[in-house]
Amino acid sequence: GAGVSQSPSNKVTEKGKDVELRCDPISGHTALYWYRQSLGQGLEFLIYFQGNSAPDKSGLPSDRFSAERTGGSVSTLTIQRTQQEDSAVYLCASSLESTSGTYEQYFGPGTRLTVT
Amino acid sequence: LAKTTQPISMDSYEGQEVNITCSHNNIATNDYITWYQQFPSQGPRFIIQGYKTKVTNEVASLFIPADRKSSTLSLPRVSLSDTAVYYCLVGAPNTGRRALTFGSGTRLQVQP
Numbered sequence: 001g002a003g004v005s006q007s008p009s010n011k012v013t014e015k016g017k018d019v020e021l022r023c024d025p026i027s028g029h030t031a032l033y034w035y036r037q038s039l040g041q042g043l044e045f046l047i048y049f050q051g052n053s054a055p056d057k058s059g060l061p062s063d064r065f066s067a068e069r070t071g072g073s074v075s076t077l078t079i080q081r082t083q084q085e086d087s088a089v090y091l092c093a094s095s096l097e098s099t100s101g102t103y104e105q106y107f108g109p110g111t112r113l114t115v116t
Numbered sequence: 117l118a119k120t121t122q123p124i125s126m127d128s129y130e131g132q133e134v135n136i137t138c139s140h141n142n143i144a145t146n147d148y149i150t151w152y153q154q155f156p157s158q159g160p161r162f163i164i165q166g167y168k169t170k171v172t173n174e175v176a177s178l179f180i181p182a183d184r185k186s187s188t189l190s191l192p193r194v195s196l197s198d199t200a201v202y203y204c205l206v207g208a209p210n211t212g213r214r215a216l217t218f219g220s221g222t223r224l225q226v227q228p
Contacts, residue, residue: 004159033216042203043160043218059216091159105152107159 002026004108006092012114013082021077021111025094032075033093033105034067043091049075051097082115089113120204125223134191136222138204141185149180149187152203154221160203164189191224199226 005024013019025032034046045059049069060066064082069075079086089112093105121139128134140149148167152160164171166178166187177190191198201221 035218042220045216045218048216093159104150104162104165105160107161110157110159 004092004094004106006090006108006111008111009109010112010114012116015084015115016081018078018080019082019113021079021090021092021113023075023077023092023094023108025073025075025092026106027073028096029094029106030072030097031095031103032069033095034075034077035091035093036088037091037110038088046077046090079113082113084115087113087115120206120217120219122202122204122219122222124220125225127225127227128194129227130195131193134194134198134224134226136189136191136202136204136224137186138189139186140204140206143184143206144208146208147184147206148208149178149184150205150207151176151178151189152205152218154201154203160218163202194224194226196226196228198224200224 004026007022011019030051032049035043036046037043047060047067048056064080067075067077077090089110091107091110093107095103095105126136148165150165151163153163154160164173164176164178166180168180168184171178179188179190189202201223203218203221205218
């Protein structure tokens with residue numbers, strides 16, 4: 001079946017511009033996650049959506065970052081007034097809600113954002 | 117936050133068994149241990165998950181001692197294609213950010 005998809009795959013923008021990154025999770029997955037990965041670094045958690053619960057926004061680095069998830073499916077990560085330090089690969093993942101304590105995150109290919 | 121500690125890098129040769137150990141001293145009762153693999157320019161991929169003792173699947177084994185303060189990912193007979201970064205995570209659903217903390221990972225380099 002179809003996996004997690006993200007668009008665009010690459011985005012080059014000028015400093016100060018706003019960007020929107022899109023994530024289409026696997027159908028039926030109730031949980032959706034956004035991460036950021038700088039070159040050669042580990043994954044940095046940004047935000048987590050679980051069903052109809054309020055999202056966990058504790059990882060968003062500043063108020064320039066926001067995300068929404070419409071209809072429990074597609075999610076958009078918005079970065080306003082981009083800065084050069086925002087340059088990174090933005091990864092989206094989705095998972096099923098598990099009652100057994102186990103879960104597996106399925107990752108998309110990422111969006112490579114370059115701020116010039 | 118649940119903290120995990122892994123070696124930064126490891127080197128191996130094709131055909132050898134590789135064991136990567138992760139320390140998680142403050143693991144909670146409900147926490148599971150999960151390992152992911154990441155190739156360059158790709159998102160991480162789930163490898164294996166366990167709660168205690170030993171778990172084995174078609175690609176790896178996970179060994180968890182009784183105190184659960186560490187775990188070891190075992191890759192049998194590695195090949196060049198196993199060169200990747202391996203992440204250890206500790207947590208459980210609905211525990212918030214604890215379950216979503218990827219450390220720096222272990223960079224495994226397999227040589228011919």
